[in-house]
Amino acid sequence: MIRYEYFQETSESIDDDNWQMLLDKHGSQGWELSSITHQDVYKMNVDENSEGTYQKDKDNMQTIYIIIFKRRY
Secondary structure: OOEEEEEEEEEEOOOOHHHHHHHHHHHOOOOOOOEEEEEEOOEEEOOOOOOOOEOOHHHHHHHEEEEEEHHHH
């Protein structure tokens, strides 16, 4: 039976140099890319009157990418 272990990372971009460095780093450790999904989240706005608030309008949306890596063990 083949068994895999998985782990998850998040990223704000998958088309820059940091993305390539992430793939190279984990690839050199035996991890392979399993899947990528994206999710729109609200940006946190910090103001002086509170610890942080989430605003619900399109201008305050941000896309994050959820990256799953796997390797055999």
